[in-house]
Amino acid sequence: MSRLAIKICGLSTPETVGAAMRADATHLGFVHFPKSPRHIEADQLRALTAPVPSHIHRVAVLVDPTDEVLTELTATDALTALQLHGKETPERVAIIRQRFGLSVWKAIPVKTRADIDAARAYAGAADLLLFDAKTPDGAALPGGMGLRFDWTLLRGVPISVPWGLSGGLGIDNVAEAIRITGAPLVDVSSGVENAPGIKSVDKIMAFCNAASS
Numbered sequence: 039m040s041r042l043a044i045k046i047c048g049l050s051t052p053e054t055v056g057a058a059m060r061a062d063a064t065h066l067g068f069v070h071f072p073k074s075p076r077h078i079e080a081d082q083l084r085a086l087t088a089p090v091p092s093h094i095h096r097v098a099v100l101v102d103p104t105d106e107v108l109t110e111l112t113a114t115d116a117l118t119a120l121q122l123h124g125k126e127t128p129e130r131v132a133i134i135r136q137r138f139g140l141s142v143w144k145a146i147p148v149k150t151r152a153d154i155d156a157a158r159a160y161a162g163a164a165d166l167l168l169f170d171a172k173t174p175d176g177a178a179l180p181g182g183m184g185l186r187f188d189w190t191l192l193r194g195v196p197i198s199v200p201w202g203l204s205g206g207l208g209i210d211n212v213a214e215a216i217r218i219t220g221a222p223l224v225d226v227s228s229g230v231e232n233a234p235g236i237k238s239v240d241k242i243m244a245f246c247n248a249a250s251s
C-alpha cells in the first residue's frame with residue numbers, strides 16, 4: 039500500500055513551512071489569490087520554498103489564473119504543481135498543463151453526487167482531482183473556508199485518475215474522513231490555523247500525526 043499524501047495548504051511563513059516539512063507533509067500549498075488572507079506574491083513563494091527539498095511537492099493554489107500570472111509564478115522555479123480552484127474548463131486545464139509543463143490539479147467543488155460525476159470531464163486534462171466542499175454563492179473565497187461535504191458521496195465511486203480530499207478536514211476528523219473515502223491524499227488549510235491565514239505549528243504537527251495514524 040502506498041503512503042498517504044498530506045498537503046498543508048496556505049502556508050505563508052518560514053516557521054510553518056518548516057513545521058510542515060518536519061511533520062512529513064508530502065505537499066506544501068501556497069495561495070496566490072489577492073482576496074485570500076493566505077495570499078503570497080512570487081518573491082515570497084521563492085523565499086519560502088528555497089529550503090524545501092525536491093522530494094516535497096510545492097503547489098500553487100490559483101483561481102482562474104491568467105497566463106501572465108502563471109508565467110510570473112512558474113518563472114520562480116519553485117513549483118511542482120498548479121492547483122486550479124476557479125471555473126477553469128477541461129480545455130483550459132489542458133492548455134495550462136501543456137503550456138506550463140507542470141502537474142495540474144483541478145479542484146472540484148462538491149455538494150452532491152452529480153458534482154462528483156461531473157468531474158469525469160477533467161480526466162485526461164488534469165493530473166489530479168481534488169474534491170473540496172462547494173462554498174456558498176457569494177462567498178469571499180472558493181476554498182479554504184473550513185467547510186466539508188458529505189464524504190459518503192465518494193464511497194464506492196470509481197475514480198480513474200489520482201485524487202485527493204479537501205474541505206473542513208481537521209485533527210479530529212481526518213482519520214474518519216480517510217476511513218470513509220479511502221482518500222490517498224488529504225489537504226487541509228483552516229483546520230491547522232488559529233485564525234484565517236494564521237497557521238499553527240502545533241496543529242500542523244497534530245494533523246499530520248492524526249492523518250497518518
Ligand SMILES: O=C(O)c1ccccc1NCC(=O)[C@H](O)[C@H](O)COP(=O)(O)O
Binds near residue numbers: 183
Ligand atoms: O485557502 C484559500 O484562501 C484559498 C483561496 C482561494 C482558493 C482556494 C483556497 N484554498 C484552497 C485549498 O486548497 C484549501 O486547502 C481547501 O479548500 C481546504 O480548505 P479548508 O476547508 O479550509 O481546509
